[in-house]
Amino acid sequence: MFPIMETIKKPLKKLSSAKGVTAKSKAAATTATTSTLPKKERWPSAVMARGYTQIPSILLWGQGKLGLKPDEFNVLLQLISHWWTRDQNPHPSKETIARRMNKDPRTIQRHLTTLEDAGFIKRVKRFKMHKGQDSNGYDLRGLIKKLKEIAPDFEKTTDQNRRRRAKVESK
16 A cells, blocks of 8 residues: 555544544545645655656646647657756657657657647757757747636636535535
């Protein structure tokens, strides 16, 4: 069992044995316990040893709204995983992405073309000094622009869900 599961279960066992504990207070304790756990307790250290990638939730929630097919979405995630600094475009090779996704490099090239045609990315040619072309860089400003455009839709949904939860909790 992962350490996180033990961490979550311990407070609940204590709560359920206490006198006068309501279902509402149990739910509040569960939310408080699970939402305040540090990253290192959510994922085992063996999983986190290679780092993590920050992905905006709106990208995950908006995949369908953005019209991204699963493999296109995965290619975007692969690009984002190489975006280490704001000022430098990610530049994984097609071969690296293909190996990670268990696809042919030509398939990845087609997905990159689709993403570029749809305005999610822009390929930026990179060159090694005196050695010719290097792997392309990928400008993700198009993706950011599209996410900003759909953000209000999710803000509305978030507000509706917040009101629903408040209504249920007040009963």
